[in-house]
Amino acid sequence: MEIKWTPWRRAFVKGEEKPKDDRCVLCAKHEEHHDAENLVLERGGTCYVLLNLYPYNPGHLMVVPYEHTASFESLAPEVAAELMALTQRSVAILQKAMRPDGFNLGMNLGRVAGAGIDQHLHMHVVPRWSGDTNFMPIIGETRLIPEALDDTYAELRALFSQENPA
Numbered sequence: 001m002e003i004k005w006t007p008w009r010r011a012f013v014k015g016e017e018k019p020k021d022d023r024c025v026l027c028a029k030h031e032e033h034h035d036a037e038n039l040v041l042e043r044g045g046t047c048y049v050l051l052n053l054y055p056y057n058p059g060h061l062m063v064v065p066y067e068h069t070a071s072f073e074s075l076a077p078e079v080a081a082e083l084m085a086l087t088q089r090s091v092a093i094l095q096k097a098m099r100p101d102g103f104n105l106g107m108n109l110g111r112v113a114g115a116g117i118d119q120h121l122h123m124h125v126v127p128r129w130s131g132d133t134n135f136m137p138i139i140g141e142t143r144l145i146p147e148a149l150d151d152t153y154a155e156l157r158a159l160f161s162q163e164n165p166a
Contacts, residue, residue: 026064026120039153042160046079047086049160051153056104056126058147059094059156063087063123070119072109083123090125093159100127 023031029038030048039051041061052060063086065079075083091103104126108114115121 024068024117024120026117026122027066027068030064030066036153036157039149041153041156042086042089044082044086046076046082049086049090051149051156052124053149055149057100057128057132058152059098059100059125059127061090061094061125061156063090063125065121068120070109070121072107072121075121087123087125089160093156094125094127097155097159098127101130102128104128 029040029050030043032038035043039053040048041051042049046067047063047065049061049063052062063083065075065083067075067079069075087105091105094100094103104124106124107121108116108124109121111118
C-alpha cells in the first residue's frame with residue numbers, strides 16, 4: 001500500500017485552523033499585495049482570482065469581488081460582469097494549462113449551502129477529469145492532490161500574465 005501525506009490539511013480538516021487576525025481572509029488576501037504568497041493569480045478592477053488553499057482538485061481557484069459582501073443579489077452590475085468575465089478567463093486558462101474533461105463552477109451562498117467563508121461570496125472554478133473521484137474521498141473522506149500549490153501557481157500565473165492565453 002502506498003501512503004500519501006498531506007499534513008498541511010490537518011488543521012483545516014479538523015476545523016482547527018484559525019485566521020491570524022479578525023479580518024476576513026478573502027479581504028486580507030487582496031489587501032496584503034503579497035500575490036505569490038497568497039496565491040493571487042490576477043487582479044481586475046473589482047475582482048481578483050486566487051488558488052484555493054484547500055483545493056478539491058489541482059487548479060481549483062476562486063474568483064472573488066474586492067467588496068466584502070455575502071449578498072450576490074446586491075452586487076453592482078459591473079462587479080457581477082467582471083466576476084463572470086474572470087470566471088470565463090479562468091476556465092480558458094485552466095483548459096489550456098491542465099486539459100480537464102470538465103469543470104464545476106459555483107457559489108455556496110450561506111453556511112447551510114456549504115460556504116466555508118460565508119461572509120464574502122466567491123465563485124469556485126474546479127477542473128474535473130474523468131475518474132477523478134475514487135474511493136479516497138468517498139470512503140476515506142480524503143482527497144489526494146498530485147501537485148504542490150506552488151507548482152500550480154507558477155504555471156497558472158504565467159498564463160494569467162498573458163494578454164490572450166487561449
